[in-house]
Amino acid sequence: MPVNADSDAFEADPEHDTALPINEVFYSLQGEGKLSGVPTVFVRTSGCNLRCWFCDSYHTSWEPTHAWMDLEDILEEIAGYDAEHVVLTGGEPMIHDEAVELLDRLGDRGYHTTVETNGTIYRDAHIDLASISPKLRSSTPTVGRDPKGDGEWADRHEQRRIDVGALSRLIDTYPNQLKFVVTDREDMAEIESLLSRIRETTTTEVADDDVLLMPEGTTRAELDRTRNTVADLAMEYGYRYTPRLHVDLWNDAPGT
Numbered sequence: 001m002p003v004n005a006d007s008d009a010f011e012a013d014p015e016h017d018t019a020l021p022i023n024e025v026f027y028s029l030q031g032e033g034k035l036s037g038v039p040t041v042f043v044r045t046s047g048c049n050l051r052c053w054f055c056d057s058y059h060t061s062w063e064p065t066h067a068w069m070d071l072e073d074i075l076e077e078i079a080g081y082d083a084e085h086v087v088l089t090g091g092e093p094m095i096h097d098e099a100v101e102l103l104d105r106l107g108d109r110g111y112h113t114t115v116e117t118n119g120t121i122y123r124d125a126h127i128d129l130a131s132i133s134p135k136l137r138s139s140t141p142t143v144g145r146d147p148k149g150d151g152e153w154a155d156r157h158e159q160r161r162i163d164v165g166a167l168s169r170l171i172d173t174y175p176n177q178l179k180f181v182v183t184d185r186e187d188m189a190e191i192e193s194l195l196s197r198i199r200e201t202t203t204t205e206v207a208d209d210d211v212l213l214m215p216e217g218t219t220r221a222e223l224d225r226t227r228n229t230v231a232d233l234a235m236e237y238g239y240r241y242t243p244r245l246h247v248d249l250w251n252d253a254p255g256t
């Protein structure tokens with residue numbers, strides 16, 4: 001079902017008080033970050049408070065679609081897979097109040113939970129790994145890059161994309177990784193200055209080992225153009241490189 005393209009208008013289904021708008025649930029290998037290669041069930045919520053021009057999950061952000069699923073039905077579907085790891089992603093999963101209850105119930109059942117988040121919203125929940133992907137200036141959907149072509153979201157995206165308070169609270173509360181989508185060398189200055197601001201604000205150390213550079217690209221052909229530049233930058237700056245293993249393995253096939 002198509003829903004309002006502005007996630008600010010994203011309201012809970014009045015018929016369900018324990019439901020989430022779910023775009024897809026699938027079993028794959030974690031393709032990104034420190035847990036790359038781990039068999040994992042992915043739960044993808046619909047709706048986002050940002051609009052990255054490059055978003056690889058277009059039908060959760062630019063054109064959100066979903067079916068409302070009760071939390072118990074989501075848990076039952078997850079239980080059908082032989083996996084100990086669950087990733088809650090989106091869209092932006094932290095825009096939804098019910099994400100907290102789902103994460104807590106997953107924790108109670110002994111799952112390892114990762115939340116893929118843009119880091120603009122803090123919530124208290126059972127989170128074993130906060131996989132935070134702060135959005136750089138190069139993600140902004142300017143007229144020339146907006147997939148819809150009108151640049152309507154550029155200002156809102158630009159104003160919302162960084163909240164150092166929310167980032168620092170996530171980092172101080174949860175085991176974490178900071179996973180930056182890198183489009184080219186120009187992104188590094190912003191990463192360096194953002195890391196300085198975060199390190200001034202957090203009480204816990206942000207180790208270079210927890211900073212990951214991920215090449216931008218939704219297809220193998222796109223990654224062929226970006227991954228070596230990003231690998232070189234990781235070595236130059238002393239940060240970690242993360243592949244996009246699912247794209248390497250399955251290109252842009254659905255449900256991977």
Ligand SMILES: C[S@@+](CC[C@H](N)C(=O)[O-])C[C@H]1O[C@@H](n2cnc3c(N)ncnc32)[C@H](O)[C@@H]1O
Nearest residue numbers: 054055056057090091092116117118133216217
């Ligand atoms: C679709 S997002 C959903 C979670 C959350 N909204 C976020 O952005 O972190 C999942 C992950 O894919 C990354 N991503 C999205 N589009 C990408 C692209 N074209 N190339 C590389 N990574 C991308 C995001 O940065 C994030 O780490």
Ligand SMILES: Nc1nc2[nH]cc(C(=O)O)c2c(=O)[nH]1
Nearest residue numbers: 028029030031089116246256
């Ligand atoms: N295999 C696989 N790994 C992933 N890691 C993070 C993903 C996401 O979309 O959040 C993702 C995804 O979509 N597929």
Ligand code: SF4
Nearest residue numbers: 048051052055061091
């Ligand atoms: S924040 Fe995440 S889901 Fe939202 S538009 Fe950007 S990449 Fe897509």
Ligand SMILES: [Mg+2]
Nearest residue numbers: 056057089256
């Ligand atoms: Mg993905």
